[in-house]
Amino acid sequence: MELENGKMWLDGKMLSNEEAKVPFLNPALHYGLAVFEGIRCYDSPKGPAVFRLKEHLQRFLDSIHIFGVMNMPYDLETLRTATHETVRVNNLRECYIRPLMYLARGSMGLNIDLMEPSVGIAAWPWGTYLGEEGLRKGVRLLVSSFTRLHPNVFMTKAKVSGNYVNSVLAKTIASRAGFDETVMLDPEGYVAECSGENIFMVRDNVIYTPPKASILEGITRASLLTIAGDLGYEVVEERISRDQLYIADEVFVCGTAAEVVPVREIDFRQIGIGGRGPVAEALQSAFFDTVHGKGKHSEEWLDIVDL
Ligand code: PPE
Numbered sequence: 059m060e061l062e063n064g065k066m067w068l069d070g071k072m073l074s075n076e077e078a079k080v081p082f083l084n085p086a087l088h089y090g091l092a093v094f095e096g097i098r099c100y101d102s103p104k105g106p107a108v109f110r111l112k113e114h115l116q117r118f119l120d121s122i123h124i125f126g127v128m129n130m131p132y133d134l135e136t137l138r139t140a141t142h143e144t145v146r147v148n149n150l151r152e153c154y155i156r157p158l159m160y161l162a163r164g165s166m167g168l169n170i171d172l173m174e175p176s177v178g179i180a181a182w183p184w185g186t187y188l189g190e191e192g193l194r195k196g197v198r199l200l201v202s203s204f205t206r207l208h209p210n211v212f213m214t215k216a217k218v219s220g221n222y223v224n225s226v227l228a229k230t231i232a233s234r235a236g237f238d239e240t241v242m243l244d245p246e247g248y249v250a251e252c253s254g255e256n257i258f259m260v261r262d263n264v265i266y267t268p269p270k271a272s273i274l275e276g277i278t279r280a281s282l283l284t285i286a287g288d289l290g291y292e293v294v295e296e297r298i299s300r301d302q303l304y305i306a307d308e309v310f311v312c313g314t315a316a317e318v319v320p321v322r323e324i325d326f327r328q329i330g331i332g333g334r335g336p337v338a339e340a341l342q343s344a345f346f347d348t349v350h351g352k353g354k355h356s357e358e359w360l361d362i363v364d365l
Contacts, residue, residue, distance in 0.1 A: 064148045066180040067140045072147055078178065085173050086160035090220025093121040096314040097155040099145055099181070099363070102351030106151050107360035109314075109349050111138060113277050118157055121216035127170060130159065132177055138361070144179045145363045154184035154315065160219075187254070187315035188238050193342070196322030196333050197238035197311075199252070201300050202228040206242040206250040206272060214250075214274055225253035239311065241303070241324065244272040249298040251276075255313035257298075258282070259306035260330075260337045265293045266302075278312040278345075281359070285344045288354055291337065300325075308335030310342075318342040 065072045086092045095118040099108045115137045122130050132140075141155055157179045164173035188197050204227050207214055212221050225242075232240035232253075241257060244250040250272045251257055256279040258267045265286050267279065286293050303309055307330045309321035318341055320334040334342075347353040351360060 064180065064182055065144070066178055067144045068178040069176050070140075072143070080160075080162065083166070084160070084162050085164065085166055085170075086162060086219070088166065089168065090218070090223065091170065091173070092158055092160035092219035093118065093125055093127075094159075094217050094219060095121075095155075095157045096217075097141070097157070098314050098317075098349070099150065099153050099155060100349040100351075100360075101151040102349075102356070102360060102362070104351060104360075104362045105365055106145055106153075106363040107349070107351055107356075108141065108145070108155065108363060110277050110281065110359050111141060111361040113280075114314075115141070115157070117217070117275070117277065118159070121218060122159055122175075124213050124216040125170075125218055127159070127161070127175055130175055130177075137177070137179070140179050142361075142363045144181045146365060148181055150181055150183065152183060153181045155179065155181045158219075184315065186317070187313070188311075188319050192238055192319050193317070194334060196320040196329075196338075198236075198323040199309075199311075199321055199325075200232040200235060200237040200240050201325050202232065202240040202242045202253075204228045204231075204242065206244050208245040209272060214272055217274065229253035239316075241300070243300065244268075247299070248272075249300060249303060252311050252313075255311035255316045255319070257303075257309065257311050259298060259303055260308040260310075260335065261302075261306050263291070263307075263337070265291050265337065266298055267293070267295055268298055269295045276313060278314055278317070281348070281355075282312055282318065282341055282345065284355065285341055285348065285353075289340055289344065303329070306330065308337050310335075310338040312345075318345045 162176035
């Protein structure tokens with residue numbers, strides 16, 4: 059895997075995968091005490107362009123703040139420079155970027171004030187997350203029997219590694235049952251998000267998406283809300299039930315890894331025309347133009363890496 063040949067930034071040094079080993083006795087590994095981000099860099103006429111880098115790094119710092127880690131040693135500008143350096147050193151024009159803060163040293167036990175963070179940033183080429191065909195024809199979803207995290211069990215605004223066990227449990231069952239992704243309901247039974255994407259539906263030309271309270275505040279979600287406004291769509295953030303999804307004209311999901319993906323079926327019910335609908339197609343096309351430097355917001359949202 060190309061990942062293994064790449065170099066990663068680790069606490070200020072560029073290391074090979076071989077050099078960037080972590081010891082078995084570290085609290086992050088034992089308790090899931092880490093925070094991550096997922097960012098994409100796209101090729102553009104001006105060079106490799108990182109999509110909404112500052113917003114992702116701000117969410118990274120916010121996740122660490124929510125988690126309550128008080129000794130994070132790096133600020134946004136240091137992380138931004140390190141991200142650029144990682145893309146440059148690996149000679150990548152298009153890649154997925156993974157910053158990770160992990161509580162690496164200090165005592166075992168459950169008090170994070172006795173632990174010290176390390177921060178790493180890796181980058182690797184990562185193709186379509188839910189498949190090339192899914193982007194064009196739509197994917198199949200299963201509503202999960204697992205519940206999305208209650209905000210007082212763990213805060214959904216923070217991309218804490220341990221939180222993702224919930225997503226992994228849900229996604230694995232869906233994959234084993236032959237589905238592409240899984241929709242998770244919140245503790246009250248309303249649609250929250252997918253294991254790794256936010257979700258939208260369309261009915262009578264109005265776009266609906268669940269409110270922020272019980273979901274990760276997706277950066278792709280926020281970008282699509284802006285783009286939908288530009289394209290003249292009415293957008294409503296409100297609670298959605300699973301049967302509202304079943305009878306929607308269109309459903310689509312979005313995230314950094316997944317990008318913008320139409321949904322053709324949920325729980326064995328065909329959604330709309332059973333393929334990519336016109337709203338998903340319009341948003342997908344505007345999104346891909348934007349990330350490749352050809353959209354209304356490209357200038358504002360793309361952070362170009364000098365080679
Ligand atoms: N909800 C969840 C639970 C989630 O993990 C993601 C990103 C999103 C929504 C969309 O957020 P944003 O990327 O800011 O638009 N999921 C990341 C993890 C993927 C992985 O498998 O790892 C991602 O897309 O990078």
